[in-house]
Amino acid sequence: MSTVLVVNSGSSSFKYQLIDVENRTALASGLVERIGEGTGRVKHRDETRSDGGESTWERDVPITDHTAGFGEMIASFEEHGPSLAENRPVAVGHRVVHGGRRFFEPTVITDLVKINIEDLSDLAPLHNPAAVQGIDAAQAAFPDVPHVAVFDTAFHRTLSPAAYTYAIDRDLAAKHRIRRYGFHGTSHKYVSEEAARFLGRPLADLAQIVLHLGNGASVTAIDGGRSVETSMGLTPLEGLVMGSRSGDLDPAVLLHLSRRAGLSIDELDTLLNKRSGLTGLAGASDMRDLIARAESGDTVARDALDVYVHRIRHYVGAYAAHLGRLDVIAFTAGVGENTPLVRAESLGGLDILGIRIDPERNTSSGRETRVISTDDSAVTVLVVPTDEELEIAIQTLSAVS
Ligand SMILES: Nc1ncnc2c1ncn2[C@@H]1O[C@H](COP(=O)(O)OP(=O)(O)O)[C@@H](O)[C@H]1O
Ligand SMILES: CC(=O)OP(=O)(O)O
Ligand SMILES: [Mg+2]
Numbered sequence: 001m002s003t004v005l006v007v008n009s010g011s012s013s014f015k016y017q018l019i020d021v022e023n024r025t026a027l028a029s030g031l032v033e034r035i036g037e038g039t040g041r042v043k044h045r046d047e048t049r050s051d052g053g054e055s056t057w058e059r060d061v062p063i064t065d066h067t068a069g070f071g072e073m074i075a076s077f078e079e080h081g082p083s084l085a086e087n088r089p090v091a092v093g094h095r096v097v098h099g100g101r102r103f104f105e106p107t108v109i110t111d112l113v114k115i116n117i118e119d120l121s122d123l124a125p126l127h128n129p130a131a132v133q134g135i136d137a138a139q140a141a142f143p144d145v146p147h148v149a150v151f152d153t154a155f156h157r158t159l160s161p162a163a164y165t166y167a168i169d170r171d172l173a174a175k176h177r178i179r180r181y182g183f184h185g186t187s188h189k190y191v192s193e194e195a196a197r198f199l200g201r202p203l204a205d206l207a208q209i210v211l212h213l214g215n216g217a218s219v220t221a222i223d224g225g226r227s228v229e230t231s232m233g234l235t236p237l238e239g240l241v242m243g244s245r246s247g248d249l250d251p252a253v254l255l256h257l258s259r260r261a262g263l264s265i266d267e268l269d270t271l272l273n274k275r276s277g278l279t280g281l282a283g284a285s286d287m288r289d290l291i292a293r294a295e296s297g298d299t300v301a302r303d304a305l306d307v308y309v310h311r312i313r314h315y316v317g318a319y320a321a322h323l324g325r326l327d328v329i330a331f332t333a334g335v336g337e338n339t340p341l342v343r344a345e346s347l348g349g350l351d352i353l354g355i356r357i358d359p360e361r362n363t364s365s366g367r368e369t370r371v372i373s374t375d376d377s378a379v380t381v382l383v384v385p386t387d388e389e390l391e392i393a394i395q396t397l398s399a400v401s
Contacts, residue, residue, distance in 0.1 A: 001087070002020070002021045002397055002401075003018060003019065003020055003021070003027065003088065004018075004019050004021055004089055004090065004092070004093050004392075004393040004396050004397055005017070005018050005019075005089040005091075005092045005093070005138075005142070006018075006019060006094075006389040006392045006393050006396070007092060007093070007094050007095070007134050008094075008095040008134075008388070008392075009066065009094070009095070009130045009133060009135075010127075010130050011126065011129070011130040012033065012034060012036055013032060013033035013034070013035060014031075014032055014035075014066065014134050015029075015030070015031050016028075016029065016030050016031075016073055017029045017030075017389040017393075018077075018082070018084075018087060018089065019389060019390060021390075021394055021397050024390060025047070026047045026389070027047055027082050028045060028046055028047055028048070028077065028081075028082055029044075029045050029047060030042065030043055030044040030045060030076060031043045032063065032070075032072055032073055034063070035063045035064075035065060035066060035069050036063070036064060036065060038062065039061070039062060040060070040061055040062060040069070040072070041058065041059070041060050041061075042057075042058065042059055042063075042069075042072045042073070042076055043056070043057070043058045044057050044058075044073070044076035045057075046080055046081050048081070048082050057079075065133070065137070066133040066136070066137035067136070067137040067140055067141075069137065070137045070138060070140070070141040074141060089145060090145060090397070090400065091145050091146045091148055091396050091397065091400045092138050092142050092145060092146075092147045092148070093106075093150055093393055093396030094109070094131060094135055094147060094149050094150065094392075095131065095186065095388065095392055096127075096131045096149040096150065096151050096152070097127035097131065097151070097152045097183060097236065098117075098120040098121075098123050098124035098127065098152070098153055098181065099117075099149075099151030099153040099154055099181075100116075100120045100123065100153070100177060101177060102116060103117075103149065103151045103153070104151070104153075104154045104157045105154070105399070106148050106149070106150045106151075106395040106396060106399040107148065107149045107151075107399065108146050108148055108399055108400065109135055109139075109146075109148060109149050113149065114132060114135060114136075117132055117135075117149065118132050123181075123234060124236060125235075125269070125273075126236070131149075135147060135149070146399075146400045148395070148400060150391075150395045150396060152186060152236075153181045153182060153185060154185050154186075155182070155185025155186065155189045155220075155227050156185050156220075158226040158227050159227060159228065159229070160228070163180065163228065163229050163230075163322075164179045164181070166178060166179065166180065166233075166234075178234055179234065180232075180233040180238070181232075181233065181234060182218070182220070182230035182232050182233075183230075183232045183236045184212045184218045184220075184232070184236075185220075185227065186388045186391045186392060186395075187210075187212050187388050187391075188210045188212060188218075188220040188222065188227065188230070189391065190386055190387055190388065190390070190391040191212070191330050191332045191384045191386050192206075192208050192210055192220075192222045192330070193225070194384050195328050195330045195369070195384055198369045198382065198384070199328070199380065201327075203224065204224045204225060205224065205327075206222075206224065206225075206327045207221075207222075207223050207224075207324070207326050207327050207328070208221075208222040208328040208330060209221055209222070209315075209316060209319050209320070209326065209328070209329045209330070210329075210330045210332065210384075211312065211316075211330065211331050211332065211336050211346075212332050212333045212336065212386065213240070213312075213331065213332070213333050213336035213339075213342065214333030214334045214335060214336075215242065215243040215244075215285065216232075216236050216242055216243070216245065217239070217240040217242045217247075218231045218236070218239050219231045219239065219240060219312070219315045219319065221319035221322050221323050223323055228322060228323070229319055231247075231315055237272060239315070240308075240311050240312060240315065241277050241307055241308045241311050242278070242285075243277055243279060243285030244273065244274050244275065244276060244277045244279040244280070244285045245272065245273055245274075245276055245277045246276035246277055246280070247311060248311070254268055278290060278308065281304035282300050282301045283300075287334070287335045291305070291339065291341055305341075305342075308342070309342060309345040309346045312342075312346040313346055316346070316353070316355075320353050326378075326379050328380050328382060329347065329379055329380075329381045329382070330383070331343055331372075331381075331383050332384050332386040333386055336383070337383055337384075337386075338365065340362045340363050343357065343372065343381075344357055344359065344362055347381060353379065354377065354378025354379045355373070355377060355378075355379045355381065356374040356376065357381060358372060358374040361373070361374075367385050369382060369384045369385065370382065370383050
């Protein structure tokens with residue numbers, strides 16, 4: 001059995017999954033959060049139990065850093081199973097958000113690779129430093145197996161210069177590596193392949209738009225399995241309205257805020273990354289809260305939703321034009337998979353593009369891939385649950401075997 005441990009590190013948390021790659025199943029999953037805060041929390045789930053017994057555990061313990069967090073994860077395996085000795089991972093796969101111009105392939109992590117990932121931190125300040133912390137801690141906990149980095153940017157290597165170039169001074173851009181890179185690639189790749197598999201059609205034949213709507217959100221136009229346009233840019237800040245990130249805005253807004261409101265660079269960074277998006281508009285980043293508020297008549301929440309879906313429609317129209325034809329639109333990630341209202345409002349009234357949502361199908365829920373368009377819709381609209389961890393595990397194994 002080829003078992004891979006997958007780690008997705010955030011600044012104060014990490015998620016993990018132990019995956020049996022041959023059978024494409026998770027053996028265990030969990031989350032270590034609030035690292036470095038007063039009380040941390042560990043959630044662990046044994047996915048192998050079929051006896052109906054208890055399979056999920058949670059406990060609160062102080063967790064000083066990622067290394068301590070890995071200790072807690074291993075303790076959870078020892079206490080609750082499945083056994084790491086019996087299901088020894090042959091490799092550890094790490095999600096790394098920014099691979100810059102250097103990393104496109106799943107890459108075995110050496111000291112030099114780690115330095116390069118760290119060096120890209122200014123381009124993904126919320127993500128890359130956390131990945132390095134997670135890698136250090138995981139290498140200490142699993143010193144005898146290879147560790148592999150799988151990059152969010154990798155899938156977007158196929159963008160054309162026309163798509164990835166910003167219209168600024170060429171020399172300055174080249175010197176500072178300024179171009180559009182694109183993110184969430186592991187998810188966009190997985191979902192577009194799953195859509196083709198579900199429809200029983202060759203990936204090479206399909207023109208798709210994948211909407212990854214999670215905390216971070218991005219949309220990608222995929223032609224025959226290749227990313228040809230994507231909404232995130234140099235950093236994961238451009239594009240759609242997100243939980244706490246602004247997405248697109250006129251760059252002059254920053255100049256104006258600097259000159260008129262006296263905001264520093266760091267203040268602007270915090271504003272755009274942490275205090276914008278749904279948080280900035282309505283004081284909450286969680287889509288469930290926002291929808292509950294909108295449904296109970298809160299106009300601030302309702303207006304924020306309007307901005308959110310307006311931006312999605314904008315990209316769907318633009319990407320249909322880039323592709324020149326459109327077979328599939330796939331919704332994925334926390335919001336995309338679970339929010340009929342966002343799906344209906346994003347794609348409602350788009351007969352002009354051959355898109356017709358079936359209201360009944362759109363309300364269905366579950367972890368299965370499903371169709372939510374009508375039978376006479378020219379474009380098939382799908383909900384496809386993403387599985388970044390499985391995709392990372394597959395790519396990790398490919399890098400070490
Ligand atoms: N059942 C649900 N209904 C509506 N929204 C949901 C549901 N589950 C998750 N979400 C939303 O998904 C978002 C988080 O998406 P997720 O893909 O888990 O994010 P990430 O992996 O980027 O942290 C949150 O806005 C959350 O409210
Ligand atoms: C790249 C990115 O935005 O990732 P996440 O959605 O996990 O924040
Ligand atoms: Mg995510």
